[in-house]
Amino acid sequence: MTAEAGQRWTLRGAHTEYTVTVPAHGRWLELVAWGPHGVSDGPSPVAYDGPVPFLTAGDAAPIEYATDADRPFTGADLVIETVDGKRRVGFVHTDARIDAGQRELAVDFADPVTGLRATVHYLVPDGTDVVQRWVELTNDGTAPLRVVRAGSGGFCVPTPHGALLSHQWGQWSQEFQLSHVELGHGTFGIGSSQGVPGHLHVPWLAVRDTADPAGPAWGMALAWTGSWEISAERDTGGLTRVRAGRQLVDGPLELAVGERLSLPVVTGAYSPDGLDGLAQVWHTHQRLLAGDRLTPRPVLYNSWEATYFAVEAESQLALARIAAELGVETFVVDDGWFVGRNDDTAGLGDWTPDPAKFPAGFDTFIAEVRALGLNFGLWVEPECVNPKSTLYAEHPDWVYVVDGRPLTPVRNQYLLDLGRPEVAEFVHSTVDGLLRRYDIDYLKWDFNRPRTEPGRPGGVGPLDLDGAHVANLHRIYERLRRDHPDVLIEACAGGGGRTDLAMAARADVFWPSDNTGPLDRLAIQYGFLHANAPHLLSSWVTDAPGLFDPRPRTLAFRFVLAMAGVLGIGADIRAWTPAERAEAADWIARYKEIRDVVTRGEVHLIGGPDQARCAVQYTAPDERRVVVLAWHTGRLDGAGLLPSRPVRLPLRGLDPAARYSDGDRHYSGSHLAAVGLPVRWSATHDADLIVLTRD
Template identity: 40%
Template sequence: MHLVTPLATADAAARRWLLRTPATSYVVGLDAGDAPRCLHWGRALTAEQAAALVAPATAGASSFDSATAGDEELVTEAGARFETPSLQVAFPGGDRGIDWRFEGHDVEGGHLTLRFADRRHPFLVELHYRVYAGSDVIERWTVLRSALPVTVLRCDSAAWSVPILRDYRLSHVTGGWSAEHALRRTVPVVGETVLTGRRGVSGHHANPWLMLDGGDATETHGEVWSGALAWSGSWRITVTRGPAGRAGWTGGAGHEGLTFRLAPGAEWVTPTFAGLYSAHGYGGASRAWHHHVARHVLPEPDEPRPVVYNSWEAVGFEVNEANQLRLARLAAEVGAELFVVDDGWFGGRVGDRAGLGDWWPNRERFPGGLAPLIDEVHRLGMRFGLWVEPEMVNPDSDLYRAHPDWVHHTPGRPRTELRNQLVLDLARPEVADQVRKWLHELVGEHEIDFLKWDFNRALTEVGPDGRAWHDHVRAVYAILDQLRADHPGLRVEGCAGGGGRTDLGMMARTDQVWTSDNTDAHDRIAIQRGFSQVYPARVMAAWVTDSPNPLTGRVTPLSFRFHVAMAGALGLGGDLLAWSPEELAEAARLVAVYKDIRPVVQFGQQYRLDGGVQYSGGDRVVVLAWRGPVAFGGPRIPLRPAGLDPLGRYRDEDTGDLHHGAVLMASGLDLGLDGGDYASALVRLRKEG
């Protein structure tokens, strides 16, 4: 990807604007009624070429058709518009819909702002666009301002249009708890396909990103248009495929029914909804997303993610100072760099029925507080981390007994308990302030290097004002932002019962995310493949745990578990106290191997292969290959690396064998994975010459 200066340029006479990225262009223009329309999103255009674009006709074929072409930048309800609305507002008296009147624009480097007013009411809408040097991602968001009280029924961040294609294919993920990121590729219906999360988090069951192509894209070839929403609460993306052949989507925070009042003089700013065009297939789109997330989303992108040991699967709620000290010593011996104490260290937390909200060390389990354990972990050369669930409270807790009104609830109705807990109402400033204060004290007083921030149930009884769903998430963001500002050395892992808060909004405030509570290596292959469509390996926490697996009961070799987890930010979560000396020695060897390949895995370019994954960085290439259960007599398919220099020569760092790049990509590597079920291999190549 060659770098160009990102520009948002204006053609005042034609009333159109060109946004340029290194490999793509985006052109927005105004029609005769001042409605903003997408004129082009795709391959790079010059200013002269952009000026030559002709907008498609807007008149419908009949009086039952929409008068628009399905390419508006934010669809309203005014006039004969029958596409999915992006912006729905009700003015005093019941008047709905925005009749666009262009007010002006601002261009500052890569940031374009288009300003509009409604022709009847003192109501303002700003459409924002931003591009960055070296990134093909375009960020968009919307700002509302009103001089009179209005009811906002829906306010998406942006609507995105793709060219008219012969056919379309939609890519997204589905799943559930411990089954996140299951990749789906389907033909979108003519009509509306709604992807949504209604649980107050981005979700296990879906995730706020999508891709559209013409049905002919592959990992390596074809045009792909994609979008990802930077939001960690409820969300909705509606894909529309019109009868005339046009397709696109609109999306943003919230779900249906979450209306709220916008007071006179108030401002509403949506989260960012980013879009990306790639001419290089799904793999090219993914690598472009990975690059953007690393350079323009993550707070500390260039830090190697440490090898974590987390004690949860070893001891569960039976955590105490003695077993944590024993585990810490073993973790240090196998090469862990960060030791994390999970749930059960605080208050009356001896199970999941009590203690949430009482964030001080349990004196029966830690008689001297946390200091002796933290000191020993630091002496062993590791950093120290704690599991916390700041947004939650058990009814059986001192906090709840003192402040029963601090939770989301509907007066006069039962309070829904999920996992025996309730959710603190962080939309209330006094509640959010209390959470911020105890986190600040915990981190500052105990030399905490790392927090695993969890969220283990969905939101319910959030209240009559729909903005509380938004305000809760914004409070979480504000607390994390302040905590990191106050403690610059603190690192954070985002978690919500596994991958329930995997999104660009959370990644802007955390260093990695917990991918799934399912640590079964065989299941993780598919989970991690779906995760990698948009999110980079460096943020994908992946543990090696016990066999049989605690969740699935599946028995797999230790090397297989390691090779799968090495594809992300490696962690250990097994009961090291029960591992044999041989297993501990093998683990130490494999951790050392991971530390050698970590710069390539975490900072290189990822290529999804048939039967594995490849990372390329500098002159090194790392291939991780695996296979699950196989049928007798099935073909042994060589694994074909990708993205190599066809004229280059590559030396196997472990065997010394020399390979030609063109031969590897054409004939593949015969890895000899015939050692039974759950065989795996790691290949390290270095380019010579």
């Protein structure tokens, strides 16, 4: 149908709605309201049509997708340049289409001067409270165009008392650190120029009004596995506008005549219940992204922290025998299994099992692991190459390089130019070949360096190296999932350097950090679960101390911590005592009893790592079981020698009239919500797994 300016459309989610309109002038699309059902039935909380001294009307309007002609001073989403350097694309609304279920909308615009067309897309996946947005640009003009800024969309949030922004920062071994910033006026920005989402920031942001931090929360996350940027600006009128999209680290994108460019999906989420409610919205969305692959993950053992590069058949089998006795289901051989790989200086690129390490053959080794009742997993890093490798000797032109400049090694390795078809085919055929040749159930795909060189041999350009790398990476994942549907894929990038919604739709699990120290890991997982569902959270029990908080914690603490997502073990279990092994076997058995609730349950984050209260609650979809994982994070209160009372964990979402039982302990839902579940810590009891059954 052809739409007239002045019309508006409402997209409906499970509990929310998102209403937009094209004003009478027809130059842009703007937000009317975003929130619970019915929120648009009344004056818009974000509209403004008053005076704008020293600005333009668009600079103050709640524009959904703005060019630099619409918002010349307060930040555009799209900046286009002609071959002679002219800018200021101005759109006119031409058409719109909405489906009968009011879940998918496409609104068309065109620039009569350059011939550029833009279609702004919206999709609310069924059963969710998220809105996915992306833009398709088409050059219908007579001359090439350059995309100077490639935002995917702008989200407008009413923050009359000030904006409270929540984001996640970090570094290697300290990812997903949740932080909050009060933004009275001005701009806040995060991003990555590393060719991956990176360790420094997560492509995720939450916005609340400072006067009501436990109330409505709006979230934004970008589905892009390359360089990105998110910014938030609060204007003098109390509106916070969040812009999200690609960061064009390789320079402007070339848009040839007749060419179409689809920009990454940016997803918005809404909850009336603060960050805790917002996390549930993200979890629901990611579980739907997983589709029929959303199944309880196997308990795994990974050999890295036990053997590092000293991989050989006998030591691996010794670990596998113990792992099987403990109840582990998948045994993963990490780095060090292939030819030339005795440390991190050589071997990457030569993906052949080392016959010196597996003298009876790799097939035989895998068969011996599987004879123990274990599935088999393998570590790979197929996008990288060591200078000391056969692959690099044969194809030195396959890595990113700037002619005349020295290469920058990171971790003694270079990065393959995955955007080149022959390189993408090599990477795919390498991984696909391993999965076809060997009996592999689990693949850990690592990525241990960012891109540093913005070029290819021969100085060919300009090129969208970032976009080409990401596109081929996604295609390879999709082909592997199609051809090997029973193989689980873990996405790792030196820890949590490659976590975004695009990867959440393609990988089965994330490795959030190389830091497995218990109290450090608690903070990492606390942040991670605000943006990611538990089925994506891989966590190991190890003996490693924390890098930032080295206080020791019991084996129980470490197991309960790893149970918050997908349970794994990475310690040298050969050194564990019989008592420790027996305790481990008991925890693994208990995890298997609750992992379906952890995988599919409604999650509530209680307290935090810097508080006396620190727990995660998982309520089963049928509400018959409530799993609570709780940890002691700080000082003891008298250790039983002085007056003290248990720490109380207020549970959420329970039926106040129902009764819940934990063995011979019984609680009403009202008691658990108003008073809280009691836990008492001691020097030897620093974590607990509590399963409440509804009577």
